[in-house]
Amino acid sequence: MAGIIMNDQKRVAYRSRFKVLLTAILLPLTLIVATSPSASAEPTVVNWWTWNAGAGVERDNPFIKAFEEANPDIKIEIRNLEYEQYKNALRLAVTTGEGPDVFGIQVGPLTDQYASSAEDLTSYMNKSALGATWKKKMVGANQLASGGKQVAAPWYISAAGLLWYNKTLFKKNKVAVPTDLASFNAACAKFKAVKINCFIHGAKDSWVNLDMFQAISNQLAPGDFYEAIKGEKKFNTPTYRKAFSTWRSLFTTGLIQKGALGTPQYMDAYDSYMKGESAMIFLGSWQNPQMTKTAAALNAKTYAGTKAGKFVHMAVPMPGLVANAKTGALYGGPDLGYAMSSSSKNKEAAWKWIEFLTIGDGQKIMGGLGNQPANIDVPIDTSDFLSSSQKAVIKMQAKALATMIGQREIPNADVQKALADALSAVAAGQQSARAAAVAVQKAINLAYGL
Amino acid sequence: MKRNQNGIGLIFISPSLILVGVVVYFGIAYTFWGSTREWSDIRSPSTSIGFANFEKMAQDPTVYMALKHILIFGFLTVLIQMSLGFFAAVMLSGDTIIARNIHKTFIFLPVIISPAVTAISFRQLMSPDGEINSFLRFIGLGFLQQEWLADTRVTLFSLVIINIWQWTSFSFILYQAALSQLDQEILEAAEIDGANYRQVITRIIAPQLKGTHLTLIIMGFIGSMKTFELPFLVTGGGPAGSTEFLTTYIFDQTVSRFKFGYGSTLSVLLCILSITFTVVLLRNSRQRNM
16 A cells, blocks of 8 residues: 555656656757658649640649749649540549639539539639639629529630631632531532531530530521520520421431441541531530640641641631521630539638639730630740630630520529430431420420420 | 358358349439439439329420330330340351351451441441441442431431340351351251251241340340440430430439439439330240240
8 A cells, every 4th residue: 555655745746857858848848849841841742633734634733833933832733634534533522522722613514413513613713813803804704603603613714606617628628618608518529529528517416516506697697596594584485496407408408428327426526527528517616726836746646647737726606507697606615614522621721722713824824825714814835836816716705605695504403304304306307496485485384494 | 060051151142142132233213212202402412203204204294205215215225236146146157257266256356346436437437428428429329328316316326226236246246156056966966857958047046045035135135225335425315305315314304404303313224124024925925945
């Protein structure tokens, strides 16, 4: 018992000795931790998931390089996946809570589907360099909102409605660039005579059919389509029946090549155009970077042994395909936007990255790549363009982009599918224009409870 | 002692039982559960809607179209692949054909080629200015040229042709294995009794390969129900749904459009159809002593 029971003096002495010992151990440790360079310089990691990294998908990505130079305390970890894989991987990651801090979102159904997993960016944007003007300055930001929440910030703008053509081929064969259906047919007749495919269209891909249908609809009744497709106006009207029959006529008259319904726009139709085998293709402003010398050099390598990279790539608004067509309208919005995961543990760093991409210097880098930055004040850099004549394309687009006629992406997935199916069936001659308009109207009624 | 042995046996088979239980049966049960949910969001389903998805499926014309395509595709591919495989196996079982091993290798090759490679090759071969149309023009049969992958009247049959090209060798291998097991004495006896070549094939060999026929029919039809890579990679289910299969429709609903509840319902239908088809065919064959 005597050995166990300590008197007060002994107890105090023991406590003092213990305190000294503890201090002797902890003090150097604290100093080591506090002064350790690795501890203080450990950067915050922001996981960035996308299907389109702009340029360069690894450490050579110009956006990451510039950002990390300006923010050495933040490290960007990129995961770049092919779009279909990306959608699957993102869904799994978000549902398990192991997702990225910043992720890419497309306008349309994807924005609604991921709205619940994303942070509302409104307050962040208000505090940004653009302040309260961001809604005006960032084209199509409203297309990336859902249920009153700003799900993502737009990165760059892309619009459809352009006919891209091989200027070199037109010049060589003395063909006039088409402006209406008659001149379109005349151009094709000339190309046919010299055994060059005139206009290539990959109708296997529904997105390009939807784009073309919007072009036709906008020529008939500018802007009406975007209200009709949301049930705000009737779709089963003479306008859309006419649009469907015009679409069908492109196949029956041979303006669209044989076998188009089995040809994907990417890559088969696109390859044909890029190799110089086809004179024209229907695409959008996302083709702007292809006008640069850098892209021409890359294309010459990719499609070695062909005319790729050796011709001037130009665009005009889609020529009128109907009588009294109103041409020149472009439709689109953000090609993609960036959202912040609501479960991100590094929200401050994540926002810095989004801000850099969508508001800060990332916008200048985007303009330098030839794409129209989401901030309409940031111009496209044309210094690397192959020909000075191509600057006219950017000038022509600038006006149309500032006043886009509608949102290219159809907001409801079921309506989108119904229209895509109808276009395919009409093109194949399986469905009449009237039946197609009825089928799409039915889908609109179901989707919007009409 | 016997109880002891049973216990040890159970321990040995338990890894497989757990694996099959978790991976296969839990998966099926979860799909069935998912089919009764309103599940069109990326997060887990929460609302039960009973059999509403099944009612929707019963009124969905795409489902009937897909089932029709499966039937046509299954009937044609199974019939032609079995016939060609059987014919090739019989021809190469005797010693009338020289360099049999080279023939066998060539017949066997397509089955080991990845469907992705096959799909890309045939997309080129079957394009309007592709090699098939060029060949038809070259041999003076230009009138037979088609838009193989773009004409809705032809596309399903184009897929049938590709499938036959790839999978005939599978029938060939099974028939060849079965032929090697045949009792040679019966064949010799038939020959002595004066049976000609056609009679030996139709009356002696073919009936003795009933088991192989049945296996190929079951596998062929189940394969048709599960066909995915071919329509997905070659035609994408189009044009105008002319090559839509249940699998491509499930992919579209589940992956492209995030309709997990309805996609699960379609998967349940596929599962029920496969099981029903197999059970009915096996019962019939047992009753007929096949």
